[in-house]
Amino acid sequence: MKKEIAITAYKCKQCGRIHYPFHDRCLDCKGRLFEPIKPQGNARLLAYTAIYNLPWGFDQRFLILGVAEFENKVKAMGQIKADSIDSLKTGMVLRPSWEPVRVQAGEDVYGLKFEPIP
Amino acid sequence: MRDVAIIGAGMIPFGRRDEDSLMDMLAYASLKALDDAGLGDKSVDAVYVANMGAGILQHQTSIASSLVDRLSLLPAAADVVENGPASGGSAVKNGLLAVASGYYDLVLVVGGEKMREVTGWRATDFVATMTHPQAEYPYGITLPGMGGMFTRLYMEKYGVTREHLLAVSLKNQEMGALNPYAHVEMTLDREGIFDSPHAVVNNPLAADPLHLYDLCPVSDGAAALVLCPLELAKKMAKVPVLIAGFGQATDTHTLQEREDPTDLKAVTLAARQAFEMARLKPGDIDVAELHDAFTILEIAESEHVGFFKKGEGGKAAAAGKTRFGGQIPINVSGGLKARGHPVGATGVAQIVDIVFQLRHELPGNRQVKNARYGLTVNFGGFGNNVTAFVLKRVEP
Numbered sequence: 283m284k285k286e287i288a289i290t291a292y293k294c295k296q297c298g299r300i301h302y303p304f305h306d307r308c309l310d311c312k313g314r315l316f317e318p319i320k321p322q323g324n325a326r327l328l329a330y331t332a333i334y335n336l337p338w339g340f341d342q343r344f345l346i347l348g349v350a351e352f353e354n355k356v357k358a359m360g361q362i363k364a365d366s367i368d369s370l371k372t373g374m375v376l377r378p379s380w381e382p383v384r385v386q387a388g389e390d391v392y393g394l395k396f397e398p399i400p
Numbered sequence: 401m402r403d404v405a406i407i408g409a410g411m412i413p414f415g416r417r418d419e420d421s422l423m424d425m426l427a428y429a430s431l432k433a434l435d436d437a438g439l440g441d442k443s444v445d446a447v448y449v450a451n452m453g454a455g456i457l458q459h460q461t462s463i464a465s466s467l468v469d470r471l472s473l474l475p476a477a478a479d480v481v482e483n484g485p486a487s488g489g490s491a492v493k494n495g496l497l498a499v500a501s502g503y504y505d506l507v508l509v510v511g512g513e514k515m516r517e518v519t520g521w522r523a524t525d526f527v528a529t530m531t532h533p534q535a536e537y538p539y540g541i542t543l544p545g546m547g548g549m550f551t552r553l554y555m556e557k558y559g560v561t562r563e564h565l566l567a568v569s570l571k572n573q574e575m576g577a578l579n580p581y582a583h584v585e586m587t588l589d590r591e592g593i594f595d596s597p598h599a600v601v602n603n604p605l606a607a608d609p610l611h612l613y614d615l616c617p618v619s620d621g622a623a624a625l626v627l628c629p630l631e632l633a634k635k636m637a638k639v640p641v642l643i644a645g646f647g648q649a650t651d652t653h654t655l656q657e658r659e660d661p662t663d664l665k666a667v668t669l670a671a672r673q674a675f676e677m678a679r680l681k682p683g684d685i686d687v688a689e690l691h692d693a694f695t696i697l698e699i700a701e702s703e704h705v706g707f708f709k710k711g712e713g714g715k716a717a718a719a720g721k722t723r724f725g726g727q728i729p730i731n732v733s734g735g736l737k738a739r740g741h742p743v744g745a746t747g748v749a750q751i752v753d754i755v756f757q758l759r760h761e762l763p764g765n766r767q768v769k770n771a772r773y774g775l776t777v778n779f780g781g782f783g784n785n786v787t788a789f790v791l792k793r794v795e796p
Binding site: 301302303309328329330331332333334335336337338339340345347348349357358359360361367372383384391393394 | 519520521522524525528532534535536538539540541542544545548549550552553556604605606607608609652653654655656657661
């Protein structure tokens with residue numbers, strides 16, 4: 283079953299700036315009141331890389347990662363489901379999902395994954 | 401506030417030092433700096449120890465207390481300063497402020513890290529602990545990974561090419577090969593890592609588009625400085641080096657929250673503060689040590705501190721303007737790329753290298769002629785905490 287994306291972003295009630303992750307004060311206006319919002323729709327790829335020297339806890343040859351912006355302007359990092367980085371391009375549209383991104387202490391850790399939309 | 405000078409500088413060779421513990425390295429570098437200052441058996445008032453990972457890598461905490469005990473510097477005040485890869489710069493700042501305020505007269509600052517006693521996986525994970533614990537770390541992002549994303553954005557925006565990155569890599573390896581303290585004392589051959597069909601094996605992708613030789617090594621090492629008021633320094637044997645300017649600035653923890661992720665605001669601000677305090681301009685600097693954990697960072701920092709306009713740093717490196725003997729020699733020590741990057745030591749080591757330059761103590765193939773002013777930039781996180789120092793030779 284498809285899981286809901288369990289990320290909450292925060293829209294400043296004073297100036298409208300969207301924050302993810304959480305801040306106690308708005309990065310622009312210092313406001314302290316925020317409206318929690320969920321990422322919506324697909325996402326546009328802003329930056330990406332493939333890393334080949336992986337940290338402890340990843341048993342794979344390489345990992346493709348990127349930062350993407352959702353349709354409601356929430357920006358977040360996630361793993362990218364692609365066979366090769368060569369198939370990616372800045373600005374392309376990605377479909378987000380909430381899936382296991384690593385295993386810690388024998389437990390799946392869930393996070394954002396993005397898949398290019400053909 | 402009093403003017404503060406550096407009267408002692410010492411460093412041990414960086415690299416893989418299996419035979420030495422972290423405490424050994426901190427002690428050796430400290431003794432070299434104390435001896436360089438000519439202090440003999442005299443004690444110091446305070447010790448600041450820059451270190452990022454002893455608690456994780458060595459399972460050892462309170463290392464400043466251990467060090468003053470080992471060096472018989474009791475009852476000197478002792479503190480650990482942890483600020484990621486900018487720990488060194490932050491520790492020197494603490495020493496500077498302590499002496500400038502008049503609270504202490506003689507301060508030892510030492511930075512060290514022992515990273516090679518764990519596997520590469522563990523070391524990579526350790527460095528990645530400075531990423532955001534919810535928004536970044538779980539995904540497996542590494543600092544080279546951040547460097548890879550930054551490099552692609554910089555290439556897309558400013559036209560930086562692999563040739564530009566290569567120029568930095570070759571230059572710093574060439575200079576590191578001349579530096580007896582460098583981790584990687586080996587020159588690189590362009591053919592072997594770029595032109596030849598074997599380059600894909602010799603120099604594989606590490607964090608696309610960064611390749612293996614765009615990255616600094618994982619190192620063990622330590623470096624130390626002794627600070628005192630300028631008036632006292634003038635009575636000492638060595639040429640004093642004045643800490644003429646200091647700056648520090650921070651930026652958002654995650655890259656994604658920066659309006660323009662290619663804009664290293666904290667570098668610009670820290671350098672600007674340091675130049676303003678020193679009443680100098682980028683054009684006055686004779687030699688600089690920039691934080692080239694990745695080749696792209698040397699290029700980007702050379703622009704953000706004001707040596708070159710945005711988008712011109714890569715071309716300047718490729719044209720030889722940042723080489724030894726060029727318009728502004730950058731990383732004559734070999735930089736992090738070749739001298740190595742024991743994270744807690746780096747910010748101190750950069751200043752040690754500039755002290756050697758400003759005292760005109762280096763051999764001719766590394767000594768920048770008549771060097772009077774130097775700049776260091778110590779880059780923490782991915783530019784979210786940056787220190788900068790402007791150093792000045794005090795003529796005897």
